[in-house]
Amino acid sequence: MVGIVSYGVYIPKWRMPLDLVAKGMSGERPVAGPDEDSVTMAVAAVLDCLKGLDKSRIDGLFFASTTSPFAEKQMATLIAKATDLRESMMTADFGGSLRSGTTALNLAADAVRSGSARQILVVAADCRLGTSGSEHERNGGDGSAAFLVGGQNAALGLESNTSVSNEIFDVWRRSKDTFINSWENRFDLTDGYMKSMREAILALMKKTGLATKDFAKVVLYCPDGRSSTALAKELGFDSKTQLQPPLFGVLGNTGTASPFLLLVQALEGVKSGNSILLASYGNGSDALLLRANEGVEKLRDRSRLKILLHSKRMVPDYLTYLKWRGLLTQKDPRVVYTVTYASAPAIYREKDRILSLYGSQCTACGAVQYPPQRICIKCHAKDTFESIPLFDKKAKIFTSAKDPITGELVGLVNFEGGGRIYCSLTDGDLSEFGIDAAVEMSFRKLELLPSDTTASYFWKAVPLRNGI
Amino acid sequence: MSGFKNEVAIIGMGCTKFGELWDTDVKDLIIDACYEAFEDAGVEPKEIEAAWWSSMISGELGRSLAYPLKTDYIPITRVENRCAGAQDAFVNACFSVAAGVYDMVLVCGAEKLKDSGVAAAGVDPTTPYTSRVDSLTVPPTAFAQLAQRYFHHYRIDPVEGKEVLARIAVKNHHNGALTPKAHFHNEITMEQALKAPMVSPPLGLYDCCGVSDGGAAAIITRSDLAKKRRNDFVLVKGFGVSTGHYQAQVRDDWSYVHFEENVRAAKQAYARAGIEDPRKEIDLASVHDCFTITELIICEDLGFSARGKAKDDVIAGTFGLKGELPVNTDGGLKCFGHPVGASGLRMLYEVYKQLQGKAGGRQLENPRTGLIHGVGGTPMESSTAAVIIVGKRD
Numbered sequence: 001m002v003g004i005v006s007y008g009v010y011i012p013k014w015r016m017p018l019d020l021v022a023k024g025m026s027g028e029r030p031v032a033g034p035d036e037d038s039v040t041m042a043v044a045a046v047l048d049c050l051k052g053l054d055k056s057r058i059d060g061l062f063f064a065s066t067t068s069p070f071a072e073k074q075m076a077t078l079i080a081k082a083t084d085l086r087e088s089m090m091t092a093d094f095g096g097s098l099r100s101g102t103t104a105l106n107l108a109a110d111a112v113r114s115g116s117a118r119q120i121l122v123v124a125a126d127c128r129l130g131t132s133g134s135e136h137e138r139n140g141g142d143g144s145a146a147f148l149v150g151g152q153n154a155a156l157g158l159e160s161n162t163s164v165s166n167e168i169f170d171v172w173r174r175s176k177d178t179f180i181n182s183w184e185n186r187f188d189l190t191d192g193y194m195k196s197m198r199e200a201i202l203a204l205m206k207k208t209g210l211a212t213k214d215f216a217k218v219v220l221y222c223p224d225g226r227s228s229t230a231l232a233k234e235l236g237f238d239s240k241t242q243l244q245p246p247l248f249g250v251l252g253n254t255g256t257a258s259p260f261l262l263l264v265q266a267l268e269g270v271k272s273g274n275s276i277l278l279a280s281y282g283n284g285s286d287a288l289l290l291r292a293n294e295g296v297e298k299l300r301d302r303s304r305l306k307i308l309l310h311s312k313r314m315v316p317d318y319l320t321y322l323k324w325r326g327l328l329t330q331k332d333p334r335v336v337y338t339v340t341y342a343s344a345p346a347i348y349r350e351k352d353r354i355l356s357l358y359g360s361q362c363t364a365c366g367a368v369q370y371p372p373q374r375i376c377i378k379c380h381a382k383d384t385f386e387s388i389p390l391f392d393k394k395a396k397i398f399t400s401a402k403d404p405i406t407g408e409l410v411g412l413v414n415f416e417g418g419g420r421i422y423c424s425l426t427d428g429d430l431s432e433f434g435i436d437a438a439v440e441m442s443f444r445k446l447e448l449l450p451s452d453t454t455a456s457y458f459w460k461a462v463p464l465r466n467g468i
Numbered sequence: 469m470s471g472f473k474n475e476v477a478i479i480g481m482g483c484t485k486f487g488e489l490w491d492t493d494v495k496d497l498i499i500d501a502c503y504e505a506f507e508d509a510g511v512e513p514k515e516i517e518a519a520w521w522s523s524m525i526s527g528e529l530g531r532s533l534a535y536p537l538k539t540d541y542i543p544i545t546r547v548e549n550r551c552a553g554a555q556d557a558f559v560n561a562c563f564s565v566a567a568g569v570y571d572m573v574l575v576c577g578a579e580k581l582k583d584s585g586v587a588a589a590g591v592d593p594t595t596p597y598t599s600r601v602d603s604l605t606v607p608p609t610a611f612a613q614l615a616q617r618y619f620h621h622y623r624i625d626p627v628e629g630k631e632v633l634a635r636i637a638v639k640n641h642h643n644g645a646l647t648p649k650a651h652f653h654n655e656i657t658m659e660q661a662l663k664a665p666m667v668s669p670p671l672g673l674y675d676c677c678g679v680s681d682g683g684a685a686a687i688i689t690r691s692d693l694a695k696k697r698r699n700d701f702v703l704v705k706g707f708g709v710s711t712g713h714y715q716a717q718v719r720d721d722w723s724y725v726h727f728e729e730n731v732r733a734a735k736q737a738y739a740r741a742g743i744e745d746p747r748k749e750i751d752l753a754s755v756h757d758c759f760t761i762t763e764l765i766i767c768e769d770l771g772f773s774a775r776g777k778a779k780d781d782v783i784a785g786t787f788g789l790k791g792e793l794p795v796n797t798d799g800g801l802k803c804f805g806h807p808v809g810a811s812g813l814r815m816l817y818e819v820y821k822q823l824q825g826k827a828g829g830r831q832l833e834n835p836r837t838g839l840i841h842g843v844g845g846t847p848m849e850s851s852t853a854a855v856i857i858v859g860k861r862d
Contacts, residue, residue, distance in 0.1 A: 333586075342600035356603050369718050371602075377718045399613035399724060403606045404667045405586075410603045411613065412717065412848075420720035422848060424603050430669065433853070435620055446601060458601035 001293065002112045003154025005086040005119065008048025008146045009264055010041050011251070011308040013427045013465065016315045018249065021138055022066040027249025031315060032127045032142040034324040035426055035444040036067040037076050041144035043443040045257075046083045047392070048304055049121065049146040056152070059117035060090035062104040062125040064256050068095055071175055071443075076458065077286040079123060080353040082443045084389055090117065097169075097282030098221065100124070101145075101256045102161075106286060108149040109158040126255025129325060131179045139224060140375055145260035154278070155299035156267075157291035162203040165284035165339045166196045171223070178327075189227055193281050197221075197231055201277065201284035208289050216274035216292075217266045221281045222246035250309060255375040256282075263290075268301040301332025311465040313427070319402065332450070334404045341452045357391035357441060357459045359419045368419030390415055391441050391459060400425060413439060413461045424460040432463045440464055471740030472566035477694035477701040478686055478858065480509020483539035483817040486682035486805035488582050494526045497578040497683030499808075500639050502537060505574070505685040506522040509699055513537065516687070517570040522557040522577035523809035525584075533576055537690030551756060553577065554812025558686060559707045565688055571790045578683030607758065608668035608676060610846035615761040617724040624672075630670050632663035632761035632779040637674040639788050640757060640796050644803025646789075646830040647818075651678045651805030664824040667790040680752030680805025684813035686820075691861075699858035700824045705837065705857040706743070710734025712850030721781060727843055727852035730769035734841075737855035738771075739809030743837075746771045747793055751835035751855070752822055756843045757800040763787075767795065769854070789830055797822060797830050808844075815840045816856065823860050836860050 012032045018025040032041065042063055063076040076091035080121035090111075101124030102437050108120035125144030129290040130136025149158070155361065170192035171182045182188055197220065205211065220235050222228035225248035232243045235399060244266040246253075254261055264429035276290040322328040352358040353371050360372035366383035368388055375382050393415040409425035411433055425433045433439070439461040446456040482504025482753055489849040521533040521544055521782050530544030547557035552576035553554055561575045598651035619629040644650040655673060664673035667760035694701040715724045724733030734746070743749045755769070757763035767778040772786075772793055781787060798804050801811060819838035822825045837859040 160545035343597040343599070346597060346599040347601070350599055354599055368720065371718075373718060376712065377715065385471070399617055401612040401616070401668050403609050405606060408603075409606075410609050414720055418720055420717065420722075421602060422605075422717040435616070448600070456599070457603050 001085055001154055001157040001159070001291070002109050002149065002151050003157035003290070003293070004147045004299070004304070005150040005152075005154050006049050006053055006148040006299070007264060008045045009144070009303065009305045009308060010044035010048060011143045011305070011310060012036055012041065014315050015312045015315050018138055020315070020321070021133060025138070028314070029138070029141045029252035030143055031321060031324070033427060035446070035460065036127070036142070037445050038067045038125040038127050038144070039069060039078055040443050040445055041142065042079050042123045043082045043189060045125065045144040046121060046123050046146050049084065049148055053148070055085060057118040058085060058089065058121055058148070060108065060111065060120040061085060062092050062094055062108055062122045064094040064101040064104045064122065065126050066095055066098060066100070066173070066256055066320060068093060068205060068213060078355065081351060082457065084356045084391070098256050098258070099282040099284065099286050102259055102278065102280040102286040102288060104161070105147060105149065105158070106161050106288070111439065112151050114151055122149060122311055124256040124260050126257050128255045129179050129202035135224070136180045136182070136420050139253045141254040141256040143251065144257045145264060147260065153295065155293050155295035157293055158288060159291045160204060160208050160289040161274055161286060162200050162207055163284065163286045164196050164199045164203065166192065168192050168283065177388045193227055194231055195241060196233065196285040196301070197279055197281055200237045200287035201235060201279055204277070204287040204289060210251070210275060211291070214275055215277045216244060216319040217244060217267045217276045218242045218271060219244045219259065219262045219278045222282070223253060223263070261305070264303055264305055267296065267303065270296055270300065272296055288445045307465060316400060326369060342448060342454055344454055347454070347456065352387065354458060356389060358387045359390045360385035361388045366416065367416070368415065370419050370421045388419070390419055390421070393417060393419070393441070395439050395441065395461060395462070397433050397435060397437040397439060399435070400430060402430050409433060411461070425462070426460045427462040438464050469736060469739040471706055472562060473740060473742070474703050475566045475691055475703055476562045476688055476704040477531055477691040478688055478704070478816070479694050479697045479701045480505040480507070480511060480684065480687040481817045481820050482508060482742060483649055483814055485649045485721070486652065486807060486814070488585050489681040490582070492681060494532070494578050494580045494683070496535060497580070497681065498576055498617040501578060501683035501685040502576055502757045504573065505687050509687045511572065511687055515538060515572045516542060516574045518542055518564060519573050519574040519576065520557040520561040522553040522575070522812070524550055524553060526578060526580045526809065527652025527775055529856050530840045538686045542812060543578065548809070549852045551758065551806070551808050551811060552842035552844035552852045553809045554855045555840060555856055556709060556852065557843040558812060558816065558856065559709060559854060561688060564706055565690055571689055571693055574685060575688065575813065576683065576685040577810035577813045579635070579809045580681050581679050581807055582681050584748065597679070604844050605848045606672055608848055609849040611759040611761055612668035612671045614765065614847050618765065621725045624779065626670060630662060632660070632764065632782050633670070633675050634658050635782050636757070636760040637661045637802060640802035641674075641746060642790055643789060643830055646828065647798045647804060648828070650795050650799045650803050651664045651680045652799070652803040665768060671759055671761065673758060677758050677801035678803065678805040680807050680809035682805055682810050682814065684810045684817050686813055686816060701861065702823050702858050704822050704860055705855070705859045706737040706739070706741025708733035708740070708855045710736070712845070713851045714850045717849055724847060726765055727769050727847060727853060729851045730766055730841070730843060733772060733853040733855040734770045737857050741857040743857065746839070749837060750793060750839050751837050752794045752797055752832055753839040753841065754798070754800070754818050755795055755841040757796055757802050758806065760802070762843070763795065763800070766843070770839070789832070794832055797827065797832065810840045812840065812854070815842070816858070819858055823858070
């Protein structure tokens with residue numbers, strides 16, 4: 001049966017206490033760090049999804065997000081390159097609606113069913129902005145999740161699905177807007193969320209012949225912390241035993257990634273043979289019937305969600321959050337290049353070493369070198385190199401320092417198995433990057449200068465987020 | 469090792485006041501430094517047959533020197549090797565004299581760092597078009613990591629290490645206070661140095677050199693022609709230049725506790741000058757103390773102290789004005805200031821004046837041989853190091 005073979009998740013390390021935006025409010029929401037966006041979070045989820053897997057059967061990558069950093073420029077290509085997937089595959093961006101993740105999932109399943117692809121990666125990520133003090137800002141959350149859809153060994157079968165569309169202005173953001181907009185809540189819920197979700201779910205139950213009691217878990221996208229409970233009750237589900245709680249105050253509404261992340265969370269306690277209902281919303285609704293198969297426990301146990309939710313740091317204040325999102329105008333402390341800017345051809349010809357973090361290994365003496373060299377720095381052999389990916393290597397800090405002007409941390413990082421990189425260090429204080437501290441590489445967005453018109457992404461070292 | 473020992477003579481030098489010279493243009497720095505040198509040498513500007521110009525960001529072409537001086541269509545070569553640019557320009561100018569191509573050559577370095585609008589050493593506007601993904605090396609971070617590794621490597625307690633660095637700052641501030649043309653003239657205490665605001669841990673404010681405007685110039689000729697100009701000319705005894713190749717980043721076994729470039733440049737210079745025991749044979753040294761940790765390590769790289777033991781010499785006062793081997797008698801980069809492309813010639817100016825007995829309140833007792841050292845770049849990206857040894861005529 002076609003279904004989900006593997007999955008990966010990513011939640012940024014940073015949390016904003018909700019008290020910072022609504023005095024006295026308990027709980028928190030994940031926020032992307034200053035060097036994170038939907039693309040970097042998607043890369044992290046895909047890497048988690050592919051850990052320990054053979055990548056050769058993957059024939060496509062779909063990226064779903066309403067917050068792609070580019071209006072014109074595909075990002076699935078960048079995610080595929082950063083996760084070291086081959087170029088001979090189908091890539092596509094899905095956007096415009098928070099249900100674009102489940103839509104991509106359905107289309108991936110259709111492609112596998114039809115035989116046009118063996119496996120397709122579907123990754124959803126969002127980093128949405130609500131205006132200061134708004135419910136969108138309080139309820140939001142940044143994160144990502146990736147599903148690998150395949151035809152064999154699918155621990156979560158994608159058994160059936162239905163969709164409804166709904167042309168409505170309930171929640172929207174124009175291309176030129178920074179913040180999410182919405183109409184009056186009661187209109188949005190009545191004629192938007194409740195109506196479409198109800199129609200899609202009832203259609204799915206009718207199509208599959210399943211009754212409410214037949215579902216072990218019900219996973220409903222939830223815009224606000226209340227409405228999924230109301231919807232579940234209305235449809236006759238037991239909101240206590242069947243409904244996956246929407247995790248407000250912990251995870252928040254992670255937008256396009258939300259149905260995926262809630263599904264991963266709902267796998268807790270699912271047994272082989274269980275039916276799971278998954279429904280997303282955004283100008284209509286997709287409802288999916290998933291069937292837990294043999295291996296679901298194994299699939300569930302690879303979840304890093306608990307670790308990622310536990311491993312966190314608080315954003316110190318609201319100004320810091322605004323600064324990270326580019327919403328605060330401050331004097332740029334950096335020295336501006338008066339003549340040059342990041343060069344597209346330079347990035348293009350070096351994309352293996354930049355985006356896939358390939359080093360070179362000398363076949364004459366074995367020395368691993370980064371960036372890739374043509375003359376070996378140890379034995380001076382010329383052009384005797386093989387590429388070696390370094391992004392997934394364990395690593396340790398050799399040196400570290402704090403830039404007094406920008407506050408950025410930099411250091412030399414030694415890879416297990418050889419090789420060294422001089423790079424930025426992120427998601428931690430200088431004290432967490434002492435000599436011999438264990439780190440791993442994380443794909444991040446670089447802050448460019450005003451003279452730059454592209455976007456640059458590169459790898460930085462981060463402290464490990466293991467252990468609870 | 470072949471060189472041009474005693475073949476090239478310095479017959480005149482000039483150096484401007486260093487500092488935040490808001491009312492001085494780079495053209496003024498060039499004119500003031502060069503005309504002091506012309507006067508010192510007793511040379512007319514029109515006698516100059518060729519010139520070498522050193523600057524990081526204050527003038528890219530040879531014309532930057534020609535324009536203020538109105539030189540008569542002579543060849544002018546621009547040299548850029550960051551903080552070793554002036555030493556490199558000087559060495560290349562010496563080549564032309566030693567080769568017998570020119571008899572009278574001017575070397576000038578000048579820099580306006582303070583016009584950049586940032587409280588740092590500015591940036592080269594000719595930075596090439598690249599991907600821009602690689603982390604930039606801001607000097608304090610590169611040298612902070614050097615201190616971090618040095619303390620770790622030699623098992624020096626960070627508190628003790630910080631105190632050693634503070635002693636270097638106190639020494640250089642003491643010397644700077646005796647140097648009228650220096651940027652800073654304030655003596656500091658150990659407590660001030662230790663409690664100064666942190667720049668990049670463990671380096672605090674007084675561990676970092678000044679960012680300054682300034683210019684310096686030298687006039688060189690063949691030593692057989694020098695006698696006609698003055699009796700107390702100074703002879704070039706030896707030189708060494710070495711350039712690294714990003715070893716600290718690309719080699720995964722690089723220990724990051726020394727500058728191999730310094731070691732190689734010194735080795736060449738000592739061989740050419742016939743120096744076997746630098747600690748005994750060199751009477752004073754002007755070295756590249758961009759940060760206190762740099763001076764500490766340079767003293768090992770140049771063979772003044774054993775590896776890991778420079779701290780003992782610092783504590784013993786070996787490098788003080790009254791010590792066995794005075795280092796940075798004019799306050800060094802720390803206090804004289806560091807207008808990048810001019811610094812090498814400023815160092816030479818101090819050694820030249822010391823050898824002539826004209827160093828005022830900081831004059832050493834009859835020094836005969838002096839060393840000038842510069843290292844451009846950072847230990848993170850690798851450097852060009854230059855060592856020049858000069859001495860009194862026999």
